[in-house]
Amino acid sequence: MTAAREVAEAAERRDVRNRWYLTAPALIIIMLAAIGPLFIMVVYSFLGKGDYGGVTAAFSTDAWFGVLLERDIFDDTLGFADAHMIIFWRSVRLAGVTTILTLLLGFPTAYFITTRPEKQRDIWLFLVTIPFWTNLLIRTFAIQELIRRDGIINNVLTGLGIVDEPLQMLNTDFAIGLGMVYVYLPLMVLPIYASMEKLDFRMVEAGYDLYAGRLAVLRRIIIPLVKPGIIAGSILVFIPALGAYVAPALLGGGRNMMISNLISLQFGQGRNWPLGAALSITLMAIVMVALLVYVRNASRSSARAH
């Protein structure tokens, strides 16, 4: 008896060991070139800033202070870092607006695809997926071309006489928002579609049968049952939008920065690596919180369904 069990246990231990060996390459690569460096960054955030970039070996909390506060150069008082505040607020605001707009546009789109006959649906999904797989830079660039002063929209508007002067659309918050909506729209459509596809439309029929009009059916039956998809889509849009780099870089010009541009600046002209590290960790923290809220919400709604 025990001999057999020993053999079985040895085999199991060997199996587990083998599995660790198998996952090792992936783990090593990721630890080295993705996660490990994060810890180094934490360390750096507590160091002093070097004169030409880089860090000094001295411990300092200046960086963390610098995230939110700044010392007034004239009277040396501590006040809120207005420039940073504006950037944080812009990032949160734009990410929020992007999420809402993609939701308003993406929900009917997902619904449309779901209500196509089976054979057609693949084609529509295909059409949504192509922009999704197209280079982010190209997509953002396409928007830039559209809204520049000498771009197509302005040409049409001035040509038709609707406006006298070309509109200033580029290098504004509007441009960044537009770019992000354009880029992240497929990320909202696909999760909502995944949820809607599972919706039993007989329940919609039951709703109509019981005197619910179109709006009531939407509000009371369709949306509640598709909520997991809506939440997933919202997270999938909000988080990347919050940390967006390319859209504000190309569409906002140098002035309308978002958090990621601010971070990037610290490692370039700003020459404040510790501050950059601190800002990065702050961004990560916000993202983690958002993810946590999502995971808690997702598990709670699936628990409710059972």
Add this chain to the structure above:
Amino acid sequence: MWQRGVAPLTAGNATCKLAAGFTSKNKTQDLILAGDRMVSAAAVEAKNVTKIFGVGQDGVRALDRVSVTIRENEFFTLLGPSGCGKTTLLRLIAGFDFPTEGEILLYGQDIAPLPPYKRPVNTVFQNYSLFPHMTVGQNIGFGLEMLGKPKAEVDARVTEMLRLVRMEELRNRKTSQISGGQQQRVALARALAPQPKVLLLDEPLSALDYKLRKDMQIELKRLQNETGITFIFVTHDQEEALTMSDRIAVMSKGHILQVGSPREIYDHPAERFVANFIGETNFLKGDVAGIAGGKADVRLAGGTAVAATLPEGFAPNGGVTVVIRPEHAQVAPAGGRATLNGTVENVVYFGTDTHIHLRLDEGGEFIVRQQNSRDRPVTVVQGDKAGVLIGDNVAQVLRD
């Protein structure tokens, strides 16, 4: 005479009450049995309704010029095999789909322009379609909520309905946490709560096990009796149809083949399909010798003649097929008075009855069903020569 003005088609305006003070439907029963068909109002009328799915060559004719009148307060069943169009017709009445041609009238008014949420018609779905994100109570109250009833009224009605289907303690349970039979009752309560004029039931009992189904059949019949709501019931189970219905419409391949009371359908099937679909039947070929007073004198292949009833408006001559139910014939000694003669092929004991399978002398099979009673036991055995005695008026001539 029932008066029916142009009543506004809102569900709140029903003449039926629940729980207390039910409108009795007995008056209607008497009138129907008296054969006075014009008396009670038509609740639902289909006029030459055709429904084609798809286009052109691939089009499927789910319903083909179907016309039927369903009366107020009756328990009407659409019976047929899957694909016959019964569910399609139900969905057209509910409003989930629209007829390609033809009209559907509700109390005389064309309901084509009305979407489902404006029709005082409610449906019990085959898979119940309960809203999973709402409790039992919320499901039941949903229709009334949508109609804008005040909360107090909705709550009161929900309590009433829960008592009606005996599920008071499950009010706050999520619908995913109750059993199939309970879900079925919730679906029923949900559809009855807004007091519709017509209740549509789409094979609601098909997912239940035997005992539960039998119980629910009695429940449904009782409910229909008490509330006086017109029930339109769809099923493929002929036994269900026979036990519950006031009238049955037998359907096949998009056509209504025959409409009548269970007894009429069973005893006097007009079409081969109807005869075959419902119960067991014997088919015999014969020639019409003469027609007198609505009955035909049919000379059977064996030589003897039987008096057979004719379907309405059918006056054939020449070759016909007649049908005879196994329990309407008797085994008799060969020769003599026997209508047909043959050899006993098989005697099958069924507990309550015995089926005697005979091979007729002139070819073909005949089954006689005899109840196993003490004083008149079955005496024939396999191999015996025996005869079949067919009385007058038990044979029915088929339209085809």
Add this chain to the structure above:
Amino acid sequence: MAAATKPFIVNRMPGFGTMAIAVFLMLYLPISLLIIFSFNERESLAVWGGFSWRWYEAAWQNRDIKDAAFRSLWLAGFAATIATAAATLAAIATTRGKPFLGMTTVYAVINMPLMVPEIVTAVALLIFFAWIKVATGYTGAAYLVAAHAAFCVPFAYLPIRARLESMDATLEVAAADLYASPWQAFRRITLPLLWPGIIAGFMLAFVISLDDVVITEHIKSAGMETLPTYMLGQLRRSMSPEVNAVSAIFFLLSVVLVTFFFFLNRKK
């Protein structure tokens, strides 16, 4: 006497169809214009001057572009290969059999790059590699390969794992019953069936690597441009319609890959 009014269709929501079509048009309008104007005779990006291949020719002659394109391609190839190989092994280890201690951690680590904002990874790597550069003096391409391989792993992992999970686990048991060793079972049964998933994972990783701009931009050494970083540089300064032509080609590549991907999924 058919109904003269509009029939009620259950799953139609008023306005949704129009909005959806508008969305689809909006999704393709900017890119379509971009592609159209890549064939513009004139340098303008708004005024049409006639059809011409000139920008494509210019792009073809441009050494910087060719350099960057080449680098992008081999970088993506290397990174995707490494990532797919590692992901395949990891997927096999984490999908079959009993969950072992620490498996959830492994799963979390593998999927981490998906959850961390790109800029954060970018600067973290910047710091880390800067430190290594100082310590060893190496400024080669290995940094790029390592970084790309790392963030490509989760993208390769997910399709492979999905494919593995949808595969019938009893097939391997049947193989074992028929005297196959684990390696043989893997080679003859699992691998062939897993192949579409591996290819899907590789393609996804390849595209993700090609696409990357944020991380590459921050960790690249001087002169090591990939196509996206080159384009970013161009777009920040003057505009050159060659970038249009390059974008159009890039887009075509995406279409080809997505089509391939879709057919791969369909065959399943």
